Amino acid sequence: MSEITPDVVSHLAHLARIALTEDEITKLTGELGQIVDSVAKVTAVATPDVPATSHPIPLGMVTREDVVGPTLSTEQALSGAPASELGQFKVSSILGEEQ
Template identity: 55%
Template sequence: MSEITPDLVRHLGVLARIQLSDEEVERLTGQLDVIVDNIAKVSEVATPDVAATSHPIALENIFRDDVVDGQLTRDQVLQNAPDAADGRFRVTAILGEEQ
């Protein structure tokens, strides 16, 4: 059995800035105890000759060549813009007037 106590759960709640009721402390004490025990069981089974993996199946990126294919004109790009000026998108200032 692990050493998860109600006092430890209350302390963790304070550290996490979570206000826990007595019922929550009691419930979490049991749940965290089970979690810690299960992690300990897995740790007993783990052997140093088995490599750690982050994914059970090897992943491989599949890249394609970048091919330049037909470019839009500036007018085509801006034709559906809600607002444009001087050949650019016009957006609302978000940094204020100090720019």
């Protein structure tokens, strides 16, 4: 059985500056107790011969080879821009400079 009591929940709520009603404290006592019990079960099963994993299924090659492919021309890239100048996107100033 877990060591989570209503007093512990009240103390944690006070530290976190969370106002809880008595009903909420009672409910959270049970829920947090179940969480602590579940973690204890997992900890009991974890032994040195069981390797730690971040994924239940081994990940294969998750990156692809960097291969040059077709790209847009300058004209194609700028064709949808609201404004352009000298082959570049033209945007308004964001640093408070005069426009």
